[in-house]
Amino acid sequence: MEVLVEAASEVPQGCFVAVRLGENLKQRRFNKSTAKYYFPLPQEKGKARIDVYQLVGTCSVPVDPAANGTEEVNAISGDSSDIVKLRVSTCNRDLKPEDAAKQRREIEAETKDAATGYLQKHGIEEKLAECLRTMLRMKPEDPVEFMCKFLFLGCLRSVAKDPLNGFMEDMEE
Numbered sequence: 001m002e003v004l005v006e007a008a009s010e011v012p013q014g015c016f017v018a019v020r021l022g023e024n025l026k027q028r029r030f031n032k033s034t035a036k037y038y039f040p041l042p043q044e045k046g047k048a049r050i051d052v053y054q055l056v057g058t059c060s061v062p063v064d065p066a067a068n069g070t071e072e073v074n075a076i077s078g079d080s081s082d083i084v085k086l087r088v089s090t091c092n093r094d095l096k097p098e099d100a101a102k103q104r105r106e107i108e109a110e111t112k113d114a115a116t117g118y119l120q121k122h123g124i125e126e127k128l129a130e131c132l133r134t135m136l137r138m139k140p141e142d143p144v145e146f147m148c149k150f151l152f153l154g155c156l157r158s159v160a161k162d163p164l165n166g167f168m169e170d171m172e173e
Helices: 097-121 122-137 143-156 169-171
Strands: 002-006 014-021 024-028 034-038 046-053 058-061 068-076 083-090
Touching: 002 014, 002 097, 024 034, 046 068, 068 097, 097 122, 097 143, 122 143
Parallel strands: none
Antiparallel strands: 002 034, 002 083, 014 024, 014 046, 046 058, 058 068, 068 083
């Protein structure tokens, strides 16, 4: 069964959406204002539970394996002060194993792209590469301590003035 959750109102950034259908729970970052979930086809009519985390709210929607449907629901916070409106669509098609694998690959690719983007945004790969090059050139007695100091001092000092930032003096302390 396919369950599509779409934002019908503003959803705060950094939220996660979890959907429980029977014994199955699926959750992921809700960063594109939609999230699609695939479940084994339920044997009988029931409800799917949807949690919007930060925890922003929770709600339930009816689920019927014999029918497709779309519902607008309110995910209400614990203190009832915040309400997030969601439009939830269900489709009664059973997911083939190869389609489930494809869906999993797509989610993994999205996660990998987000991680790569984060590393690029903060220049992490370049900083680590510079640290490793310097470490291999200097071959310190304690490489882990060297790396920690190199990265820490790199944040505190300007590399433009002194590429090693007085590193040898610090390493001898």
